[in-house]
Amino acid sequence: DAKTTQPTSMDCAEGRAANLPCNHSTISGNEYVYWYRQIHSQGPQYIIHGLKNNETNEMASLIITEDRKSSTLILPHATLRDTAVYYCIVRPGSGNTGKLIFGQGTTLQVKP
Amino acid sequence: KAGVTQTPRYLIKTRGQQVTLSCSPISGHRSVSWYQQTPGQGLQFLFEYFSETQRNKGNFPGRFSGRQFSNSRSEMNVSTLELGDSALYLCASSSRTGANTEAFFGQGTRLTVV
Numbered sequence: 001d002a003k004t005t006q007p008t009s010m011d012c013a014e015g016r017a018a019n020l021p022c023n024h025s026t027i028s029g030n031e032y033v034y035w036y037r038q039i040h041s042q043g044p045q046y047i048i049h050g051l052k053n054n055e056t057n058e059m060a061s062l063i064i065t066e067d068r069k070s071s072t073l074i075l076p077h078a079t080l081r082d083t084a085v086y087y088c089i090v091r092p093g094s095g096n097t098g099k100l101i102f103g104q105g106t107t108l109q110v111k112p
Numbered sequence: 113k114a115g116v117t118q119t120p121r122y123l124i125k126t127r128g129q130q131v132t133l134s135c136s137p138i139s140g141h142r143s144v145s146w147y148q149q150t151p152g153q154g155l156q157f158l159f160e161y162f163s164e165t166q167r168n169k170g171n172f173p174g175r176f177s178g179r180q181f182s183n184s185r186s187e188m189n190v191s192t193l194e195l196g197d198s199a200l201y202l203c204a205s206s207s208r209t210g211a212n213t214e215a216f217f218g219q220g221t222r223l224t225v226v
Contacts, residue, residue, distance in 0.1 A: 032212060043218050049212075102147075
């Protein structure tokens, strides 16, 4: 399974865009990039996922580089409620499994 | 549409006892996965069920077991509890298996073993 590397922590000013990077240099062609976040002691919340193309939904945008070796999650207008641990996950593309492998994630602190 | 429901939310057990946790997936979802979260190890995959069959299993001892019923509800059981089993146990459901399917998590069951 492809591993991901994320910064341990990041700060962002409220109202500004939060850009969270993720490195997944060993990703395979059929593996998806997923982002989840976890607010203290709650269950992880699904944010977005993608394969090759950039994706956008009501929560965030996902930018995947052309070589697929890295990606960036963008929260366009961060609020205090976006303070959480953000997990970048590369999901196995074969084996028809729902398994998610979580790393340590990035702790995003949104400051007033 | 109701989310993933886990019961109970909190549980205190004594070493050596056994415990059963329950997970009701989102209506229509047939895949259920279980995870353990501890401060030291983070979020770790326990097992996955789809249509009452275990599809995948993580690296946990045999004291951890699970099952899925015909209505897709799932239970996990931990026998002979140890202090190290204290954790947040999370259940996730998805409509099908595969890499292009988002999984939605419940709020978890906080188990404390004393």
